Amino acid sequence: MKNKIRRYSVLGLLTAVALVLSYVEAILPPIWSAVPGIKIGLPNIIIIFVLYKTGLKDAITVSAIRLFLVALLFGNAMTLAYSAAGAILSLSLMTLCKKLNLFSTVGVSIVGGVAHNLGQILVAMAIFETSQIGYYMLVLAVTGTVAGIFVGIAASIIIKRFEKIKI
Amino acid sequence: MKNNNSQKNRKIRNDIILAVAIIFIAAAGLLLFVLNREEGSMVSVKIDGKQTASYPLAENTEVPIITGENNEHINILTIKDGKASISEADCPDKICVETRPVSFVGETVVCLPHKLVIEITNENADGGLDAAV
Numbered sequence: 001m002k003n004k005i006r007r008y009s010v011l012g013l014l015t016a017v018a019l020v021l022s023y024v025e026a027i028l029p030p031i032w033s034a035v036p037g038i039k040i041g042l043p044n045i046i047i048i049f050v051l052y053k054t055g056l057k058d059a060i061t062v063s064a065i066r067l068f069l070v071a072l073l074f075g076n077a078m079t080l081a082y083s084a085a086g087a088i089l090s091l092s093l094m095t096l097c098k099k100l101n102l103f104s105t106v107g108v109s110i111v112g113g114v115a116h117n118l119g120q121i122l123v124a125m126a127i128f129e130t131s132q133i134g135y136y137m138l139v140l141a142v143t144g145t146v147a148g149i150f151v152g153i154a155a156s157i158i159i160k161r162f163e164k165i166k167i
Numbered sequence: 168m169k170n171n172n173s174q175k176n177r178k179i180r181n182d183i184i185l186a187v188a189i190i191f192i193a194a195a196g197l198l199l200f201v202l203n204r205e206e207g208s209m210v211s212v213k214i215d216g217k218q219t220a221s222y223p224l225a226e227n228t229e230v231p232i233i234t235g236e237n238n239e240h241i242n243i244l245t246i247k248d249g250k251a252s253i254s255e256a257d258c259p260d261k262i263c264v265e266t267r268p269v270s271f272v273g274e275t276v277v278c279l280p281h282k283l284v285i286e287i288t289n290e291n292a293d294g295g296l297d298a299a300v
Contacts, residue, residue, distance in 0.1 A: 030265065078279065104175070107182035114189060124277070128284050129216035133275055135200050141193040145186050152182075 010167045011050070011058055018046040018066045019073075026074050031143075037120060037136065038143045041113050041151050047091065048109055048155035054167050056095050063087050081127075082120045089119035105159065109152025113144040204271040207287035210251040212244065215282040224249045224270065224287070234281040242278055244285060251285055252276060 021042035031038045043066060051059040067087055071080035094112040097103055103111070117140035124133055211221040214234050222228060227247050234240045242263060245254040250268035253276050263278035275286045 030262070076280075082279075102178065102181050103185060104178040104182050107178065107185050110182070110186055110189070124279075127216070127282065128213065128277070130213070130275070130284060130286065133277065133284075135196075135273070138193045138196040138200065142190050145189045145193075149186060 007054070007167055011054075011062060014046050014050055015062045015065050015069075018043040018062060019069055021046065022066060022070045023074070026070075037117060037140055038147075040147045041116060041144075044090070044109065044112055044116070044148075044151050045154045045158065048094070048105060048112065048151070049158050049162075051091075051094060051098065052105065052155075052159050053162065056091075059091060059095075063091055082123050085119035085123040086116035087119070089122075090116040104152070105156035106149055106152030109155060110145050110148035113148030113151060114141050117141065117144045204273070205289065206249070206270055207272040207274075207289045209288045209290050210244070210246060210269075211286050211288050213284040213286060221288070221290075222246060222251075224251060229254070232283060234283055240281045242281060242283055251287065253278065253285070256281070 025039055025042050028040075046066075047059055047063050050062050064087075067080065067083050070083065071077070075083070090112045093115040094108050097108045097111045118137060121133065121137045121140065125131055207224060209221050209223055212219050212232055214232070220230075220232075222230065222244070224246055228245075230244045230246075232242045232244055234242070241255075241257055242253050243255040245252050247268070250270040252266065252268035253263040256264050256278060258278050258280040260280060263276050263281075263283070266276045269276055269285075269287050272287050272289050275284050277284050
C-alpha cells in the first residue's frame, strides 16, 4: 500500500515535470521558422527516464496524461492529434529499441525524437491530403537526431543519478 | 565488469552508427531534393485538403483567404517577385507568416490552425485559370 502511494506520487511529480518542460518548450522562440516542428523534445527526458526506471506501462500513463494536459492548457484538438501520433510512434519505437538492446539511452532517444517528427508529418500528410510536405521530414530527421542526442544524454545522467533510488 | 564495459562500448558505437546513418540519408535526400527542384509558375490554395483557387506567380498581388466553418479566419496571400508567402494571418501561432516565401514546385506554406496550405505548382497559366473558376 505504502509503495503504491509512493509510486503514484513519484509518477505524478514526473508528469508535472514533463508538463513544465512542455511549457518551457512552447515558449521558446522557433529555432528555424522555415521548417515548423523543430523541437528539442525536453519532455522526452522524463518519458525515457520512466521507461527505463519503471517500464512501458508507466511511460504510457505519464505520456498520455501529459499530452492531454498540454492540449487542454496550450493547444486544441488539432494539436492533440499531432502530438498523440508523434508520442505513440515515438514510444513504440523506443520500447522496441530498448528491447533489442542494441543502443544506449542516447540511441533510444534519437529513435524517439525522429519517430516523433515522423508521426507528426504523417498526420499532417493525412490531414492536408498532400505528400508534398514529406520533404520536411528530411530536415526534421537531422534536427530530431541532434535533439535526440542531447535528450538522451540528459536522460542517461538522470537515470544514473537515480540508480539507487527505488520508485 | 569488463563484459559490462564492452557491451556499453558496443552500444555507444551503435548509437554513433545510427546517428550518422540518419543524418547521411537525410542529407542525401535533401541534396537530391534541392538538385531536382524547379521554379513554379502558379500557386494553389488548398483549404482542408481541397483546392479552392490558384494564382500565377508572375503577377504581384495580395489576396485574402477566408477559412473556417463560419468564415471567421483570414490569411493574406502575397505574391511578390515570383514568390508566394502569407503576409498576415489571425491564427494563434503565426508559423505561416514566419515561413519564408516559396517559389519552387512542391514548396508549401502551411497554416495548421486554419487547415490551409498554399503550394507552388507548374501547371500552365490556362489550367490555373480553369482551376480558379
